[in-house]
Amino acid sequence: MNNYDLVVIGSGPGGYVSAIRASQLGLRTAIIEKYQELGGTCLNVGCIPSKSLLYSSKYFLFAKKKHYSHGIFYEKLSLDFRKMIERKNGIVKKTNEGVKYLMKKNKIDLYQGIASFKTNHSLSIFDKKYLKEIQKIQFKYCIIATGSKPSCLPFLNFDIQKRIISSTEALFLNEIPKKLIVIGGGFIGLELGSIYHRLGSSVTIIETMDRIIPNMDHSLSQEIKKILEESSIQIENSLSINNIEILEKTKEVSVYVKNKNNGKNMKYIGDYCLLSVGRTPYTKNLGLENIGIKKNKKGFILVNDLLQSSVNNIYAIGDVIGGKMLAHKAEEEGLYAAEHIAGQKPNKINYDLVPSVIYTYPEVSSVGKTEKEIKKEGIEYNIGFFPMKILGISHASDCKSGFVKIISHKKTDEILGVHMIGEHATDMIMEATVAMEFRSSSEDIYRICHPHPTFSESIKEAALLSFENKSIHM
Known part of the structure; x- marks a missing residue:
């Protein structure tokens, strides 16, 4: 029977990242995945394929709606949906191969099958098709990163006709x-x-x-x-x-x-x-009841501030513990759990500063508190609100929709929340996240030189409006 310092169940962003970090820190590590492909929901049926189709459909939309104003003309526009899907599938496959490469590079043993706890230091691995036990392994520590699956309405099932x-x-x-x-x-x-x-x-x-x-x-x-x-x-x-x-x-x-x-x-x-x-935590066949791991009423595994379950050598991360069901949140938890197991003292995750992003057109992003939350806490605040349509780059790129909204503390000017809609908003939110991690003021943001012409200038302008109620370009 193979014996490991750490076994990770699930190879999504939280799982494979925690396995890599653990191996880097000298732990003998294994990862168990029930599906043929690695990467979990995000890489296979979530973030990566959806963004592939979002970008493809965005290019089609631009070709259909925006080409005339740019002086671009053509006789006929056509769409090959099958080709679009093939491109998406190819990107998913390449990403899968990348995760497999990282497992090999970091000397992480891969087991494919369904993991089930026998004790708090041993697992059985079952063949997915026949549910026949094919392997037993032992471990000092385990990280559960089994993710979630789409929820259905209580009176309904997803139908076999795929409608x-x-x-x-x-x-x-x-x-x-x-x-x-x-x-x-x-x-x-x-x-x-x-x-x-x-x-x-x-x-x-x-x-x-x-x-x-x-x-x-x-x-x-x-x-x-x-x-x-x-x-x-x-x-x-x-x-x-x-x-x-x-x-x-x-x-x-x-x-x-x-x-x-x-x-x-x-x-x-x-x-x-x-x-x-919504999404439901996936814990089926894990055998949590065999070792007394506790869940809440909604089925999420309960963990403490160190991400330990009720069995302290077994950690849980990502969607399976609830909170924001985001790949980057799972990654941060995976890194934290691996480092804690390895004896390091990682900084606690600041869940208030996990950014949220939506890839609509234009994009939407947010970090920190909403205005409603700040009001509820009785905090006096200022708002800096700057429309994207004022920027030169917005007109040059023909992407004029949206705004940046910065909320800061009225007395200290510390940034409490940043909310934005616009081109590249999913990238620009990181400026706000870094600033808030270091408890910056809106004046700090205004005093930093931002390149011109860029969409990031909207953050500088909103910051000036937040602390001084003035704008250079509005």
């Missing part, structure tokens, strides 16, 4: 839907809805809350809703889902809803319905 689909199936469609209904106006719903809308689908997004992206600053919700509706995506808020059914003859999907405000019943019809209603 009521999750985000996974949405990345493997053989056709572009004529009418796509998206239930859920969060990150995933907006991104996948955007992909198919750009490619020609009529898209309706249904959100049960009173606004889309409800966990982000209200100003972001309002602005992205306005922008998406101007592009002809239909967005409906405050609707409860009564039922979803497939019409046998036409294979169309009917979604029955009720307006929470006026009680009116309505029906939406599409050829596909994408359920984007």
